[in-house]
Amino acid sequence: MMTEGFQRYYYRQGYRIVGTHGHSAVKVCEWTRESLRAGRVCYKQLWYGVESHRCLQCTTSLFWCQNRCLYCWRSFQAFLGSDFKGYPVDEPSEIVDALIEGQRLLLTGFKGNPRVDRVKWKEAQNPTNAALSLTGESILYPRVSELLEEFHKRGMSTFLVTKGTAPERLKALSVEPTNLYISLCAPDAETYENIDRPIVAGGWERLNESLELMHGFSCVKVVRLTLVKDLNMKHPEKYAELIGKTGCDHVEAKAFMWVGEAQRRLPREAMPSMEDIRFFSERLSKLLGYEAKGESVPSRVVLLSKS
Numbered sequence: 001m002m003t004e005g006f007q008r009y010y011y012r013q014g015y016r017i018v019g020t021h022g023h024s025a026v027k028v029c030e031w032t033r034e035s036l037r038a039g040r041v042c043y044k045q046l047w048y049g050v051e052s053h054r055c056l057q058c059t060t061s062l063f064w065c066q067n068r069c070l071y072c073w074r075s076f077q078a079f080l081g082s083d084f085k086g087y088p089v090d091e092p093s094e095i096v097d098a099l100i101e102g103q104r105l106l107l108t109g110f111k112g113n114p115r116v117d118r119v120k121w122k123e124a125q126n127p128t129n130a131a132l133s134l135t136g137e138s139i140l141y142p143r144v145s146e147l148l149e150e151f152h153k154r155g156m157s158t159f160l161v162t163k164g165t166a167p168e169r170l171k172a173l174s175v176e177p178t179n180l181y182i183s184l185c186a187p188d189a190e191t192y193e194n195i196d197r198p199i200v201a202g203g204w205e206r207l208n209e210s211l212e213l214m215h216g217f218s219c220v221k222v223v224r225l226t227l228v229k230d231l232n233m234k235h236p237e238k239y240a241e242l243i244g245k246t247g248c249d250h251v252e253a254k255a256f257m258w259v260g261e262a263q264r265r266l267p268r269e270a271m272p273s274m275e276d277i278r279f280f281s282e283r284l285s286k287l288l289g290y291e292a293k294g295e296s297v298p299s300r301v302v303l304l305s306k307s
Helices: 004-012 030-038 043-048 092-110 118-124 144-153 167-172 189-195 203-214 236-244 274-288
Strands: 015-018 024-027 055-059 129-132 157-162 179-183 220-227 250-255 290-296 301-306
Touching: 004 015, 015 092, 024 092, 030 055, 030 092, 030 118, 043 290, 043 301, 055 092, 092 118, 092 144, 144 157, 167 203, 179 203, 189 203, 203 220, 203 236, 220 274, 236 274, 250 274, 250 290, 274 290, 274 301
Parallel strands: 055 129, 129 157, 157 179, 179 220, 220 250
Antiparallel strands: 015 024, 024 055, 250 301, 290 301
């Protein structure tokens, strides 16, 4: 499946590939590190109650994604295509066990750090949330409903993030995540093709279908905007029209961050300031009738919520 070179690449990047068939991976989130070392926490803790030091950042689809977004900080080199195409998959219980064990191994080095809160370190050995957002499209994993159920059986909440280009997978979910995220990063089809670069036919139409399907979910529903200066940070009225289809509970308007592989694709100037995000969010708030309920300056993100 993966060459030795790619394995070394992922290892150096802090990933741990897990499971029998190696299509799942875990990586310690920077906010997990910050929580352990300095007590600083992610906006997900501030807004959704997810403890940063007990969050498991992971994927079940290391090699498959249906987009090649300009703003993505991940590498596309190891992506094989747009779906599993019959590739053998691991059992959901095996994946959960392996992801948790992988996280524990990655956290081992923190134990001897005098700056790390020992109580938090012990708690971190048993994560309470799974963020299926690391890389690729986890919703493409053929047994994702069973996977969500397995996490929930263990008392863990789940955040499932999707680009929305697989509406048939959303329809097939028999178990809902705790939070369902759809990334909406373009106000119109032309911008979408330019910045999200789907590799499946009809990507824009498929995204719109997913946005409409979101309305039928009873879990917490979030639309996330990754905003890139001079590319997709425009036409708030069009974003509002698209978001209006979803009935979502929250909108996260977040700045593109000039990190990782995105530095090869976009200039530093494409990263909006916090002031840029606030200004755009204010315009969107008025159009949607959603209230600004919070912001995180380190992450350059504003939370808009239904009144």
